[in-house]
Amino acid sequence: MTQKIVIELPLNCAKCEKKIMAICTTADGVTAFAFEREGRDRVVIKGEDIDPARITECLREKVTKHARLVSVAIDDD
Known part of the structure; x- marks a missing residue:
């Protein structure tokens, strides 16, 4: 299962x-990372077994x- 976190x-x-x-990029399980600036500033992180709350807290x-x-x-790929 792949996660997409915004x-x-x-x-x-x-x-x-x-x-x-x-x-x-140094968080466990992250395979892809991108900045998204369409309207609002966002970070898109993709990977497996990522803890979104921990990354948000660290930021x-x-x-x-x-x-x-x-x-x-x-995503069930």
Whole structure:
């Protein structure tokens, strides 16, 4: 089962983007990561057995207090 996690957070500067990328790509189970800037700043994470609450909490602690978990979708591939 592959998960698709969407987290909304402000992408203010390159330094913040670098921190976000480091946190998301080093999490267990992550296979793909992308920034999405269509209307709102979002991060899309794909992988298996990912803990979305833990990633969101880590982003809140280390980057911004305004990180918000938008959705978690599961694909049966």
